[in-house]
Amino acid sequence: MSTKVKISNLVKIFGDEPDGEALTLLQAGYSKDVIRKSTGHVVGVNDANINVSEGEIFVVMGLSGSGKSTLIRCVNRLHEPTAGSVFVDSTDVTALDPKKLQAFRRDSTGMVFQHFALFPHQDIRSNVAFGLKVKGIDVDGRNEAAERALALVGLSGYESSFPRQLSGGMQQRVGLARALATDPDILLMDEAFSALDPLIRRQMQDELMAIQDQLHKTILFITHDLNEALRVGSRVCIMKDGAIHQIGTPEDILMRPETDYVAEFVQDVDQGRVLVVDTVREDAAVVDENASVADVLRVINDLGVDAAHVTDPNGRPLGVVTREAAEKARAGGTRELGTLVQTVSAVTNDTILAKIYQLFGSGLPVAVVDGDGRLIGCVRPLEVLAELGRVENISEELEAAKHQGTQP
């Protein structure tokens, strides 16, 4: 995938003389805190390097004050970067003159904020068409584009309503529709869903992902909520004190946190809502339906597991036979599997783990099947639970390493 937005060595310092002593100190490695105390300048972004691929939802996540808004505002120069560069395609945004900058903002970017200010005395259609009016598009073209954008966010039929007649969630949709109406390449979304109730918020996340599937915009999405970040992001960037701690897929962040800060964050996440079956799938011990008890015990022993899956001639799962049941049957002189086969559920690779926890109660491995229902592996409850516990251990290890490193 090609790079759409390339942010290189970006620094933003707030204060009277941002590129003076404060920048020198920052480049010499002094912390945000030291720089504030000695120069009165505030470090907003500290040496950020990010490549956002075309068509991805790139999420910047961090606590309040970590520099997320400053970073996103440097992309369209609502904040003037102190050092470094921002490229969109082959355009050096940092080098645009005021006129070209204005055209760039209008034509290439759309912004959505947490509290979206709609014009109270204009109907929804005019609110959404606002950006098109600025672009000089005639009234028919504007209305058509506005209606199309409203349909995308599920608000067809509300064109003639006024903002006060809409709920907070719906107003936020209008904000998103306004940003989409001008058909920009890049959407900049700064805590766009943060003020919404959890249920509405999830709906909006789902819709954003659906819109993304349809339109393939490049989206820079900011949130202070790691669950939201991991849910909507194709990649997630974790920031603290203006600096980037880690950039990776949601799975990278969850399974392979690179700093103790990230690891600590990850502990509070319900990983089962993010990780899918594919990440924990293992090879299954498999026998066909005509296999004997001895066959089952052989594959179980070969793989060192506790149960084997039985499949039909098309490779579809029929159930499992446990080691315990097979050994008992052998001791009793039984050769056929028959009643030893216990039914288990089948899931697909893209199922989130939270949806299969209730299948773990039996302790039996859950069958994983492909689109044609054929067995491609299994999920073993105990191993999954161990995997989910592993991140806490990583966190403790990184924490311990840090303390060791700082000891004299």
Ligand SMILES: Nc1ncnc2c1ncn2[C@@H]1O[C@H](COP(=O)(O)OP(=O)(O)O)[C@@H](O)[C@H]1O
């Ligand atoms: N206009 C400004 N003037 C001075 N300091 C600012 C300004 N905007 C942001 N900051 C400071 O920059 C840092 C990053 O802020 P911000 O980007 O708003 O964080 P976030 O969006 O992650 O909450 C904070 O320390 C904040 O106080």
Ligand SMILES: [Mg+2]
């Ligand atoms: Mg912010």
